[in-house]
Amino acid sequence: MTLESWGRYPKSTSTDIVHFSWPFSELPKDRKSFISHGQGRSYGDACLNNSGTVLSTKLLNRLISFNSETGLLRCEAGISLSDILKFSVPLGWFLPVTPGTKFVSIGGAIANDIHGKNHHVSGNFGHHVEQFELLRSDGQRLICSPKKNSEYFYATIGGLGLTGLIIWADVRLKKISGPFIKMDSIKFSSLKEFFEISRASDKDSEYTVAWLDCVASGDQFGRGIFMKGDHSDRKGRDKDAYKSGFLTVPFDFPNWALNSTSVKAFNTLYYNKQQTKSVTKTVHYDPFFYPLDSVSNWNRIYGKDGFLQFQCIVPKVDGEEAINLILKEIVSAQSASFLAVLKEFGDKESLGLMSFPREGITLCLDFAFRGEETLKLFRKLHDIVFDNGGAIYPAKDACMTENEFRSCFPKLQEFTKYVDPKFCSDLWRRVTDK
Amino acid sequence: MSRKIVIFGATSAMAMESAKIWATRKSELCLIARSKEKLEVLKKDLITRGALKVSILTSDLSEIQKHQEILSKVYTDLPELDTVLIAYGTLSDQKKCQKSSEETLSELTINFLSVISLVTNLANHFEKRGQGDIAVITSVAGDRGRQSNYVYGTAKGGLSIFLQGLRNRFGKTKINIIDIRPGFTDTPMTADIQKGPLFVSAAVVGKGIVEAIDKKKEIVYLPWFWRFIMLIIRSIPESIFKKMSL
Numbered sequence: 001m002t003l004e005s006w007g008r009y010p011k012s013t014s015t016d017i018v019h020f021s022w023p024f025s026e027l028p029k030d031r032k033s034f035i036s037h038g039q040g041r042s043y044g045d046a047c048l049n050n051s052g053t054v055l056s057t058k059l060l061n062r063l064i065s066f067n068s069e070t071g072l073l074r075c076e077a078g079i080s081l082s083d084i085l086k087f088s089v090p091l092g093w094f095l096p097v098t099p100g101t102k103f104v105s106i107g108g109a110i111a112n113d114i115h116g117k118n119h120h121v122s123g124n125f126g127h128h129v130e131q132f133e134l135l136r137s138d139g140q141r142l143i144c145s146p147k148k149n150s151e152y153f154y155a156t157i158g159g160l161g162l163t164g165l166i167i168w169a170d171v172r173l174k175k176i177s178g179p180f181i182k183m184d185s186i187k188f189s190s191l192k193e194f195f196e197i198s199r200a201s202d203k204d205s206e207y208t209v210a211w212l213d214c215v216a217s218g219d220q221f222g223r224g225i226f227m228k229g230d231h232s233d234r235k236g237r238d239k240d241a242y243k244s245g246f247l248t249v250p251f252d253f254p255n256w257a258l259n260s261t262s263v264k265a266f267n268t269l270y271y272n273k274q275q276t277k278s279v280t281k282t283v284h285y286d287p288f289f290y291p292l293d294s295v296s297n298w299n300r301i302y303g304k305d306g307f308l309q310f311q312c313i314v315p316k317v318d319g320e321e322a323i324n325l326i327l328k329e330i331v332s333a334q335s336a337s338f339l340a341v342l343k344e345f346g347d348k349e350s351l352g353l354m355s356f357p358r359e360g361i362t363l364c365l366d367f368a369f370r371g372e373e374t375l376k377l378f379r380k381l382h383d384i385v386f387d388n389g390g391a392i393y394p395a396k397d398a399c400m401t402e403n404e405f406r407s408c409f410p411k412l413q414e415f416t417k418y419v420d421p422k423f424c425s426d427l428w429r430r431v432t433d434k
Numbered sequence: 435m436s437r438k439i440v441i442f443g444a445t446s447a448m449a450m451e452s453a454k455i456w457a458t459r460k461s462e463l464c465l466i467a468r469s470k471e472k473l474e475v476l477k478k479d480l481i482t483r484g485a486l487k488v489s490i491l492t493s494d495l496s497e498i499q500k501h502q503e504i505l506s507k508v509y510t511d512l513p514e515l516d517t518v519l520i521a522y523g524t525l526s527d528q529k530k531c532q533k534s535s536e537e538t539l540s541e542l543t544i545n546f547l548s549v550i551s552l553v554t555n556l557a558n559h560f561e562k563r564g565q566g567d568i569a570v571i572t573s574v575a576g577d578r579g580r581q582s583n584y585v586y587g588t589a590k591g592g593l594s595i596f597l598q599g600l601r602n603r604f605g606k607t608k609i610n611i612i613d614i615r616p617g618f619t620d621t622p623m624t625a626d627i628q629k630g631p632l633f634v635s636a637a638v639v640g641k642g643i644v645e646a647i648d649k650k651k652e653i654v655y656l657p658w659f660w661r662f663i664m665l666i667i668r669s670i671p672e673s674i675f676k677k678m679s680l
Contacts, residue, residue: 024471064478
């Protein structure tokens, strides 16, 4: 059987899929290697295990308990953030940290120690996990927390699913008044202006992120729209802002559909749609956090060859210059898509040995996969990132080298001690000598 | 709307998803399946979501002689029972069935006869009470016999005919008979089949089941596009169909 990750590159060749659907289930004895696969939203090969076994946790998706006084939720690891929101928002609780899609599992959120628009305030997802159960291939079930089996706790947060299978987790939710976000959109015309707005906004807004035009050149180089938001006090019934499946990409777009002309046109329209410098409005949390979730299978717009997502972080020192260099490279390649975001991470130290978030500036954007041409561009971008002491996000990655991976994660060697001998992914094979 | 529901085969992927929705609507549920361990896990989820009451009964429903006993427990647990969902079944191994009539009969017992036994009793119970909704998960496979799974198809198709008769019998009453026909669904039952674009999640089907019962539908294809796929499949002349590899 074949399986795809969200970026559909690299392609899986043959995988044995086993449903791991109950917390008390055992790992099958007769298989060589495992990796868990929740919603399959990792972009590259972190959730693939060619010629091995993939443990699907799609149906390991139940709630176990919820304390409505403290907001502590215990749930199985395969449940999606979307399902949690459906349950918790009507009760006045929100995810402590959420990425740009709600279609990821709790297990995936822990294994990639995901971050969101509130990194500068709340850190990563791992900061809000109190404990979890980890099933090892020798059948041991470890309850892991900062106090108990703490070495496995810190290795599993950001551990790319390699330390075993997370069965359930305790997550602390965040109290809210209602499903709305009060947001401001502010246009900026240069990277310099972005950094000014960002530094001022991070002091008073819980959520900040910017959309960046990655094809505009000349005077328009570095333009974009900065978005900041906070939970609104406005009460209201939570209703799905989007009817799921209302918009869908039913088939693969042809390769020529996305080209520099169509992206340029889109970006210019998007940038100019907002006519004033700054706009304030109150919106449902769905369009604020998850604009792309309204289109099912949006990954098909990149055609059947799939796409690569580039997400790097560079340290704050000389970071502005590094981002400037990276953006110049991207603009001159004229192959970026319209989905590009820029954000400054705060100084909260990540818990996981292998967590990606660290203080600095993160840039994230998609490139339709066009073979060697795309890989060449990625090599150039990686060079700038690593020359500046930066890192690449493994959840998005499909082409980091072994050396690059090692320089992203100074604690790699310590982490390796806790990797389960029977857990492996295509990514892990690629970046280690396994 | 809050319901008082019994689910036979409550730990099937689709039924669990429906149960979660009913739980958030503060329903009372009686869950029946073989594994107590699984039922306990599901019960915790439903209570957390807001179910007013969840009772569990373990039983192997292919043992028809035990149906009476199980049903009386259900009627005691939920005296105001108003909704039934029958969600259990096995995806028969066609090759094995072809070779052995014993295998075929055992598949038909689980997927067809045992369901008929339950529904007959439940329908009479609702007839006395004057109302109730009975939903049974059949399959698009019951719409036409195909070489790849006609034993399973026979059981499901037979059920659909039975439900049709029942619906006609209760056509002028407040008793609704709902025939749910899912297409390809990504569940443990189909774990060994390569997933194509027509596959949907158990959650999509689970939600469809709840809506079909709310709207008192008669025959529901899930998702909706299967109605048209099966319309085409059914309209192929038999002389051509018999030569196709389906």
